[in-house]
């Protein structure tokens with residue numbers, strides 16, 4: 001199967017007066033894992049639902065390869081959606097849940113059950129085929145929902161907060177399984193999340209949304225290392241946003257060097273230790289940077305404990321010029 005790229009061209013969604021998505025343009029590369037990342041209400045689910053065909057596009061176009069799919073019904077688009085609550089039919093067995101869409105297409109029973117069993121094997125759920133959803137754990141229900149979405153052989157799988165119903169341990173495990181599945185199938189996954197960690201761990205391409213627009217997109221390392229706006233620097237986490245004479249700047253908290261007062265450094269800033277938080281492998285030191293604002297220095301635990309600082313102590317902070325990035329306000 002050839003997998004096409006998906007393109008959003010100036011796509012807008014308005015619900016009456018509310019503009020949920022405002023003229024966004026983005027190219028999702030074929031066979032890539034993309035995460036739509038942003039806070040609640042930024043328009044990511046509306047974007048996903050328009051791609052799926054569950055929501056009418058107010059303006060703009062959605063192109064899949066050379067086809068304009070903007071106005072096609074969901075089943076004719078080459079996309080499939082996996083919902084947050086999995087939306088399994090409670091009275092149908094696992095295998096019948098997975099085979100359901102083929103039944104609707106008139107595929108004969110034996111063929112559709114065989115195909116459903118193939119998909120259940122793919123997600124390691126073949127042993128549970130005759131159970132009903134209530135007899136499965138959250139993680140198992142999610143696997144069945146995945147199999148059900150994939151049975152239609154979509155070019156693009158759309159996932160709306162697929163991991164949010166799982167406990168933290170299972171979430172990390174399923175995250176790895178989603179990524180592996182996407183790699184094996186070679187189709188595109190577009191995954192909506194408000195979790196920075198999830199997006200950084202999974203995505204080839206992160207699309208950060210805020211207030212109905214795309215603030216920044218790119219590879220995880222690129223977005224994390226060089227946020228271009230204050231919003232992205234704060235939302236992606238791990239950054240200090242500093243007020244300087246040259247405007248707002250971002251520096252990763254783990255790129256801040258800390259020296260004690262009196263030591264000779266090319267210090268950029270003096271600051272006072274406000275708090276020390278031990279996080280296992282690293283220690284976060286909260287600092288009062290005066291007019292520059294509050295900062296955090298993240299040190300490896302061994303470095304911190306070699307020369308621990310006390311709350312109230314004065315320190316000098318510095319960083320390499322290339323680690324500081326100008327931010328749009």
Ligand SMILES: Nc1ncnc2c1ncn2[C@@H]1O[C@H](COP(=O)(O)OP(=O)(O)OP(=O)(O)O)[C@@H](O)[C@H]1O
Pocket residue numbers: 015018019020038039040041042043044045046047194
């Ligand atoms: N059916 C609807 N009718 C009216 N307004 C809506 C509707 N669906 C969403 N909205 C509004 O559109 C905006 C974007 O909503 P959307 O669900 O796309 O955001 P989101 O980023 O996915 O948020 P969340 O993470 O909370 O699901 C919000 O202001 C929301 O209140």
